[in-house]
Amino acid sequence: MKKNNIISYITLTVVFFLATSKLYAQVNPPLSMYYLNEYLYNPAIAGKKQGLNIGAFYKNNLTGSNGQTVANTLTLDYGTGKSGFGLTVNTDKDGVLNVNKFAATYAYNLKTSANGNLRFGLSAGVTSLKIDMADVIGDLDDPIPTQFNDQGYVFDGDLGVNYATDKLNLSVVAPNLRSLIYTENVNDGYNYTTFYAAAAYQVTDGTIKLTPKAMYRGMKGYDGVLDVGLNAQLLNDKFNILAFYHTSNNVSFGLGFDILAKYQLQASYSLPINSNLQKYTYGNVELGIKINLYK
Numbered sequence: 001m002k003k004n005n006i007i008s009y010i011t012l013t014v015v016f017f018l019a020t021s022k023l024y025a026q027v028n029p030p031l032s033m034y035y036l037n038e039y040l041y042n043p044a045i046a047g048k049k050q051g052l053n054i055g056a057f058y059k060n061n062l063t064g065s066n067g068q069t070v071a072n073t074l075t076l077d078y079g080t081g082k083s084g085f086g087l088t089v090n091t092d093k094d095g096v097l098n099v100n101k102f103a104a105t106y107a108y109n110l111k112t113s114a115n116g117n118l119r120f121g122l123s124a125g126v127t128s129l130k131i132d133m134a135d136v137i138g139d140l141d142d143p144i145p146t147q148f149n150d151q152g153y154v155f156d157g158d159l160g161v162n163y164a165t166d167k168l169n170l171s172v173v174a175p176n177l178r179s180l181i182y183t184e185n186v187n188d189g190y191n192y193t194t195f196y197a198a199a200a201y202q203v204t205d206g207t208i209k210l211t212p213k214a215m216y217r218g219m220k221g222y223d224g225v226l227d228v229g230l231n232a233q234l235l236n237d238k239f240n241i242l243a244f245y246h247t248s249n250n251v252s253f254g255l256g257f258d259i260l261a262k263y264q265l266q267a268s269y270s271l272p273i274n275s276n277l278q279k280y281t282y283g284n285v286e287l288g289i290k291i292n293l294y295k
Helices: 003-025 143-149
Strands: 051-061 069-080 083-094 097-111 117-131 153-164 168-174 193-201 209-219 222-234 239-246 250-259 263-272 284-293
Touching: 083 117, 097 153
Parallel strands: none
Antiparallel strands: 051 069, 051 284, 069 083, 083 097, 097 117, 117 153, 153 168, 168 193, 193 209, 209 222, 222 239, 239 250, 250 263, 263 284
């Protein structure tokens, strides 16, 4: 295959990636981060629950083509006293791109009142993006994908703040701090969220606990996204259902179970309600588990 055909292929691949991952996968984050495991987006949550907490999450974008997006995430965090420690590992596959991210976290808790706590968290780690040469159709000796893969690991970080009482939960996060580190643009084409701002408040007690939540996400080069949803906890918190509407023209639904106040399971499904997005995806399914091993 001639070099100009290879360049055309790479260009079309990037366009397809931007159309699906950038406009859907990245704009439609894991539903688990809203209630099940907020540490997925806010480093200040690391160690909020005392003892060792283990989270594992799987998300599959149902494209019905070779461009599907599969995300796997593992989180470990440990809370002791006023400090929290954490570790996150992400291994994602977006079309021909393989994305790996490793980050360590430290969080500090400051008690502000009888039931109020202010937490600060900082994550630091590295991210790598590589083209999977096994998925490239063409001349494997072409320098373009090789040059892309030679970028190696990029240092990155996230900064988060969380304030919580027994009913109120507020978060502000500045993710992808690489822009403060590198003066030159990093050629990753992957992370587009510039900040998170979230607020949740439990409005009912008793046998049914209702907690509405709103989150606004700033997006680089795109309009911000507002997520509005509700989580309902039933049967003494042993069962929950949740639903979200996203102004990115998506809706999400999920249900979860809490076993022995230690094992939390959640399954969810997100789908586009925009006809243009429906051309690229049928939605995505997600499975999540969180385990608390109290000290």
